Amino acid sequence: MSPWGSVSLVVALLLAGCGSSSTSPDAGTQVDAGVTVDAGVTVDAGVTDDAGTVDSGVAEALPCERTQGVCAGAKRAMVDGAYEPVCTARSYGADYEAAETRCDGLDNDCDGMTDPATWAEVAxxxxxxxxxLVDSLPVAGGSLVVSVAGQDTVQIRRLDESLALQATTQVPVAPGVDPVTSVRLVRTSRGPALVYVGRYMSPSAVSQGRLVQLDEQGNPVGPPGGVVILEYPQFPVHAGVATSLDGQRLAVVWNVVTEDYRETQGLVVDADGKRxxxxxxxxxxxxxxxxxxxxxxxxxxxxxxVMVVEDHGPESQSRIRLWHYNSELAAMSAERALDVGNSPTATLLSSAPGAGGTPGEPLLLYRETSARPHQLKQVRSLFTGGVPATLATASEGDTPWFGATMTSRGLQMAWLAVHSVSPEKTDDSLFNWEGRFWAxxxxGIAADWSPGPGPMPLHRFSQWVLMQELPGHWMGALLMTATDTPAETHTLQSVRYCAP
Structure with a gap:
């Protein structure tokens, strides 16, 4: 054999040996810095994905303390080579919250209650x-709430987005007012504003309406006492106010009573109060x-x-009258009248804007007391034959006192379902009333968000609800509770509830 043949044989044997001695990667071999591909070995900073198995030699994870809601079935996560002694979100998962803040249809804090309401005393x-004598207005980061205490004390409270009280401002009113008969908060092109109406006895008996400019914190700016926008030699006068969509004009309407006739009057001023x-x-x-x-x-x-309600007595029907006026309240283009039950507590709203930001249509909301039990109604297409539709029905024996607002998610409505504590009482006590809060x-589903199993104590003449859209699919409402035991107290209450 030639020398070259011997060399070829050696090379062939060497190549064959290399092909037969290949070695598979060993399970658990590191393939990235600090990360392994074997089950039971660390895959995240200090946390393992193995809950303990017979094969791994690690004890099986024990169940977590909380067993309801999003915590159901949770077992302890391993952290830094040991199971959590007390379960946290690592064990319960991303939906868990130690204190529930989300409005998401889940029991996030695993206490057996899904999206519970939060009640608090405001002031x-x-x-x-x-x-x-109460009203509210959304502002950046919260809301303003105005109320009247006594004859001439007008207070504006600044609340944050959780309805917690931030500050209280007393608004100086024009000297001599006795009493303030109505207050309304509006937003003009100049910012928030207060319109209040009061009775003045000197130098002559007259009712005056005044416009007070406010900053976003609710502090008055401009002339003390505001600018006079209406004056009428009669009292009391309760005024309704609306701001044009561009904020440049305010329409003010009020009712007049004489021995011979009843009137509704109106005027228009600009954002500075000029007629x-x-x-x-x-x-x-x-x-x-x-x-x-x-x-x-x-x-x-x-x-x-423009709307006004004709009341014909407690045993008779009421009539809601509606008119479509031009921008100066000088010409009417349409009118409508609806006969409804007594004391409908009617209110007007605009539906949510349409495609491209087109203005929404006007809506009428009212309480139908001729039905048993009482119902809350809505009417659309006011001047083209729209008919009342039932939104909710109160419990038998209850009278609903409602508030409503149009939000980014649609119409939101809430009410106090009120009844007398002792129907047989004849003294008609101011504190002989109680009720529950519904929304x-x-x-289209009504929910009872009352703070406890029993009804809330209420005042006969202060059964109202103010509403506010809050971030994160939450809604807020303000109302007043009242009691005369052991002492007479009236408390502004807030409730924050889930309304997706």
Missing amino acids: PLGTPPTGS LSGPWILFRTQEHVLLSTPAALALGDGGFL LGPN
Whole structure:
């Protein structure tokens, strides 16, 4: 054999040996810095993905302390080579919260309650304000709440987005007012503003309405006492106010009562309070009826919807009257009347804006007391034949006192379902009333969000609800509870509830 043949044989044998001695990667071989591909070996900083198995030689993880809601079935996670002694979100998962803050349809803190409501006392109220003496307005980071205490004390409270009290401001009113008869908060092109109406006895008996500019914290700016925007030689006057969609104009409407007739009057001022048109007589009747609930609503065409309620007595029906006026309240283009049960506590809202930001349509909301049990109604297409639709029905024997607002998620409504504590009592005590808090969202399902199993103590003349949209699918509401035991107290209460 030649030398070259021997060399070829050696090379062939060497190549064959290399092919037969290959070695598979060993399980657990490190493939990245600090990370292994074998089950039971660290895959995250200090946390293992093995809950303990017979094969791994690690004891099986024990169940966590919490067993309800998103915690159901959770077992302890291993951290730094040992199981958590007390389970945290590492064990319970991403939906867990030690204190529930989310409105997501889950029991995040595993206490057996899903998205519970949160109640809190906001502030004491010196005297019980009626519905015409309270109002609220959203501002950046929270809301402003105005209320009247006594004859001439107007207070504005600044609340944050959790409805916690941040500050209280007393608004100076014009000297001599006795009493303030109505307050409303609006937003103009200049920012937040307060419109209040009061009775003045000197130098002559007159009712005046004044416009007070506010900053975003609720502090008055401009002339002390505000600018006079209406004056009428009669009292008391309760005014309804609406701001045009561009914030440049305010429509103010009020009712007038004389021996011979009843009237609804109105005027328009600019954002500084300067008179633009009116006062005009918007409606007159010679019937001896009680005109109540004067209100206005800005419309997409620049005009205003005006509403007034004719009450014909406690045993008779009421009539809700609606008119579509132009931007100066000088010409009417449409009207409608609806006969409803007594004391409908009607209110006006605009539906959510349409595609491209087009203004929403006007809505009428009211309480139908001729039905048993009482119902909450809505009417759309007000001047084109729209008919009332039932939104909710109160419990038998309860009277609903409601508030409503249009949110980014649609119509939100809440009410106090009220009844007398002792129906057989004849003294009609101011504190002989109690009720529960209910709310209705766009899903059409009413929920009882009362703070406990029993009803809340209420005042006869202060059964109102103010509503506020809050971040994260939450809604907020404000109401007043009242008691005369052991001492007479009136308390502004807040509730934060889930309304997806």
